[in-house]
Amino acid sequence: MPTTRLAIIGAGISGLTLAHKLQDKFNVTLFEKADRPGGRVTSKVIGGVDFDYGAQFFTAKTSAFQSFVDEMQAKGVVGIWNGHFIEFDHTDICSERDWDESYPHYVGTPNMSAIGNWLAEPLTIHYETTITELKKTASGWQLLQDDTELGAYDWVVLTMPPPQVSQLLAAEHTFQTTLSAITMQACFALRVAPKNEQDLGFNAALIRNHDISWISKNSSKPERSEIPSIVVHATNAWADAHLNEDLQYVENHMLTCLADITQIAADNIAYRDVKRWVYANAPKQSGNPFLVDKTDQIAVCGDGLIKGRIESAYISASKLAQYLSA
Ligand SMILES: Cc1cc2nc3c(=O)[nH]c(=O)nc-3n(C[C@H](O)[C@H](O)[C@H](O)COP(=O)(O)OP(=O)(O)OC[C@H]3O[C@@H](n4cnc5c(N)ncnc54)[C@H](O)[C@@H]3O)c2cc1C
Structure with a gap:
């Protein structure tokens, strides 16, 4: 010992x-x-609906991390998310592709936790x-x-x-x-459960030139419950600028942004809430x-x-x- x-x-x-x-x-x-x-x-199950509301997925760029991911995959702790991915410039689609096993996008299973x-x-x-x-x-x-x-x-x-x-x-x-x-950046995560299955046209979306930067159909990740769930992230810049704003205001604004891109109407939402991350993201550093x-x-x-x-x-x-x- x-x-x-x-x-x-x-x-x-x-x-x-x-x-x-x-x-x-x-x-x-x-x-x-x-x-x-x-x-x-992390993730939270709210009324039987799964939400990964922090990190969404990860890739492995180094062999050391890949070995660790392989070990987790062998133990059933992570799986590969073969999502359909779209990049938007504001509300316009600028590229789309299917993620596949040639460059795996991993998620925790049955959730990020x-x-x-x-x-x-x-x-x-x-x-x-x-x-x-x-x-x-x-x-x-x-x-x-x-x-x-x-x-x-x-x-x-x-x-x-x-x-x-x-x-x-x-x-x-x-x-x-x-x-x-090191200046950490903030984020808000909006958790949305639509009343019924939604065809968003994608499983994951990166959005530029908008106040939101990410939309994922959480329920499309492997081993999630089938109840539809969506997670939306604000851009770090918008979150930094609105960090102390009332959460109801943040929720309403992010729902408007979501509707801008997906046409999900507010009256078609069974559950929604928002989580504030004060220290979410760190820009690239060059030191030790x-x-x-x-x-x-x-x-x-x-x-x-x-x-x-x-x-x-x-x-x-x-x-x-x-x-x-x-
Ligand atoms: C909204 C969001 C989206 C993200 N998306 C992605 C993504 O898609 N892909 C990706 O790879 N990464 C993503 N990240 C980043 C990723 O989550 C982090 O890089 C990683 O989890 C950092 O791990 P860490 O252990 O260094 O820090 P943390 O996860 O922050 O761990 C620090 C721990 O310290 C605890 N703590 C703090 N203060 C104290 C104290 N005084 N006493 C005791 N405990 C304390 C905290 O509760 C926490 O559990 C995202 C993060 C956020 C917030």
Whole structure:
């Protein structure tokens, strides 16, 4: 049993990946503020209807991530979404194609939450535990939730979006310069259950020059319930500009945008709601895929250090794991 105590803050894809890769070398404990694993890779079943309202799908560009995806596919945790994909310029179709196995678009099965759930299975995770303070003491890093001490750890790794990492570190910490240069972008996810099956003409659509950037027929992904469900994302720019807007206003505006492209009328919708993501997407970065201070035994990893993609979260955590294992 390893004795070096490692605390990982955040049980998204990067925290879970790091824990997996280090569990034989460290005594690993994860702390997660939500009541579930997966972070931004998540789904919700509302009235029997499935909605993946964070990450929609993923591809594999590196062989390291492809091997991980292959393992998940062999275990039935992910499947391939052979969707019909359309790109719109505002409301005009500018290209369309069928996704196929020559360049697979993967999704969790039966929903995106399956990935986090599977990764979390063998790990020790304290849910509904928000780390509010880190204190360096003689016995190591003391983690606190408000006034409650959660234990001392030799190493601590923070895996949240950079602005949330930044809040937990001292203002003069050496990581702050890198963290403050990463501007996370917001998003709104509109979840819509039409009253009946809709032929949108596509399973997934990317939209340019509009206030929404994405529409997916969620129910067309593999192993979903047959009840029709649609997920719409606002552009990061529109979400940044309307971040503190009343959610009813956001919902109405996004429904109007959806109708603009799909002609789904408001009176043909059985259920709708909207989820605000304050830290959704990270633009491409060119620096190190992780931050580490070997003297203080503290590190940071996550998609924010590479790009807002599931693969980036995996690669950032894998590279840090490699470094800490050496
Ligand atoms: C709307 C949306 C659409 C997206 N679409 C795609 C897509 O189609 N394809 C793709 O590849 N990627 C997509 N992404 C990005 C992808 O989801 C992320 O790149 C990836 O999930 C990041 O994983 P992570 O572990 O680095 O961070 P996160 O998933 O953010 O994990 C961090 C975890 O830390 C927890 N946490 C935060 N603060 C604390 C604290 N103080 N104490 C304890 N826990 C804390 C959070 O609850 C969270 O679970 C999308 C994201 C969003 C939001």
